[in-house]
Amino acid sequence: MQVTETQNEGLKRGYEITITAAELEQKVTDKLVEAQPEIEMKGFRKGKVPLPLLKKQFGQRLLGEAMQEAVDGAMAQHFEDSGDRPAAQPAVEMVDGENWKEGDDVKVTMTYERLPDVPEVDFGKIKLERMVVKPAEADVTEALENLAESAQNFEDRKKGSKAKDGDQIVFDFVGKVDGEEFEGGAAEDFALVLGSGQFIPGFEEQLVGVKAGEEKTVEVTFPEEYGAEHLAGKAATFDCTIKAVKAPAKAEINDELATQFGAEDLEALKGQITERLEAEYSGAARAVTKRALLDELDKAVEFDLPEGLVEAEAKQIAHQLWHEENPEVEGHDHGEIEPTDEHNKLAQRRVKLGLYLAEVGQKAEVAVSDSEFTQAVMNQARQYPGQERQFFEFVQQNQQMQQQIRAPLFEDKVVDHIIDNAKVTEKEVSKDDLQKAVEALEDE
Known part of the structure; x- marks a missing residue:
């Protein structure tokens, strides 16, 4: 078996893999020898059928299987030896496949883009600000009034x-x-x-x-x-x-109202509202801090990006935004949507940060636990009242859906890991200031 490099430009790699006819024949023979003890054929005892007869009977059928195993083995060995990690499934084609006949060497081409080497960043040099909002008495009162109105x-x-x-x-x-x-x-x-x-x-x-x-x-x-x-x-x-x-x-704001919402009394309800508001403000502040971190990382790291990943991401962005602008079109049987420069720029940022966070997470051994994954599935299942069980079964049977659920969980854990190691200062602000910061994120 021979592997010859045919392309080495940026992240693009190309190789020609040659598997000799002798190697293929040996693989077929090995398979027949392995199966021989269990084969029965008229005129022969079990396990005593001669190899030449087995090869005549089953050789052609095993040839394709042997060829595929040889190519897969060559690819696996190449990636182990080179250390390359393909950004997507490599493209593999047989050279002159239409004219190939038994007894010929097999030649296949393999092309792919390798994942880039990602530079390290000293997280301790990243400076971030975390907005802190303490629920005011007026916020709690407003929430109580809303509850009273809903309990009309x-x-x-x-x-x-x-x-x-x-x-x-x-x-x-x-x-x-x-x-x-x-x-x-x-x-x-x-x-x-x-x-x-x-x-x-x-x-x-x-x-x-x-x-x-x-x-x-x-x-x-x-x-x-x-x-x-x-x-x-x-x-x-x-x-x-x-x-x-x-x-x-409107309902009276008193202990009776509190019991309607599962609290022991009005003071307990106020405590629950305060905790809920703190959680809401904290979640909003985290989103602002996360965006600031991603902006810092976007400026701090530079490396070559796999063109195929960027192109696919740009097309997905363009497609999604087109449907948001044309909500009346429910299907996907429309014409091709060409990404703009803005789509391509956003795709480059997403791919770069995605690859960077994946590398950081791998080195830091960040993992999404089974309980975290299950909780996320349960949260999504609540969006389908009465169909929770069907949703769970769909997720269990759909690897792509599982990845879609795990990916944001993994990203958030990596972001938290970086924030924990960055220089973060807290700044107490008003609810309005936090709201403006969140609205600014939505406008970008």
Whole structure:
């Protein structure tokens, strides 16, 4: 077997691998010898079939397998000897494959871009600022008021008041189609917020203006796509008896409100809100610090980038941004989207920082634990209520999806590793200052 270098330019490498006919024949023979003890053939005892006969019977079938193993072995040996790590799957082609015949040497070409050597950075020389925001009493009060508003109560309006949009009415109703009551069309003491869209279109609008004690017949038509087929598209009437008209009222900020949200009392709820706000501010501040670190690293390290990775990343960026600008196009059967200079510049930054962080993480032996991965999967699964199990199974069976989940976890752990070794000073700022810094990240 012979490996000859044909290209060595920047990160690009090319080689021609020659496997002699004798080497191939020997591999086939070795496979036959290995299998011979288990082979049975008419006229011969088990394990006693002559090699020449086996070669005639199975040699052609084993030749392709031997060829593939020889090429794979040559590639593996090359990467072990050279220390190269390909940036992507090497391109392998057989030379003059159409004219190749048994007894000829096998020649294949292998081309790839190697991962670059990444320079080291003295993290101790990196200076970063971490914004610190302490929740103010006003922030806690604002959060409490929002909770009180979400825990909305309703209080009876004055006698004779007409129901407005947003009011709650308590009423009995009986639904009929063609004068006959239908199953599931009646209820007593039903509480309905007008304008909530809880009932079919046209129903709630007709109850705006009703008073407690009033009786009203609502006339509607069920939508054609209504879930119950026997009602779909049918005209119906609902005889309604209004029992109460109630106006929305914000809940009191007290111990009772606290218990609605699982806290022991109001002070405990305030403590929970403070902790949540601290976590939110800390997460936002970390995002600002992370961007500052990546900017510093982008300036501090320079090395050759694999053109193939940059090109693929630029195309992905262009494709993603195009779909964000054209949300009405759901499929991917559109024409090719050509990356701009801006896309290419962003791709170069992402590839450079990605390769750098990967190298730092490998040297620092950073790893994503099984529990961290499982927690991340659980967090994503919550986005699919009722389908959590299917999502878990999809992730288990999809290596690419697993990598998509692990990659950001790994990156964050590497970033934390660098920050822990950098010179970080804390600066107490206001919530507004932090908000402006976060908005600046989104604008870039």
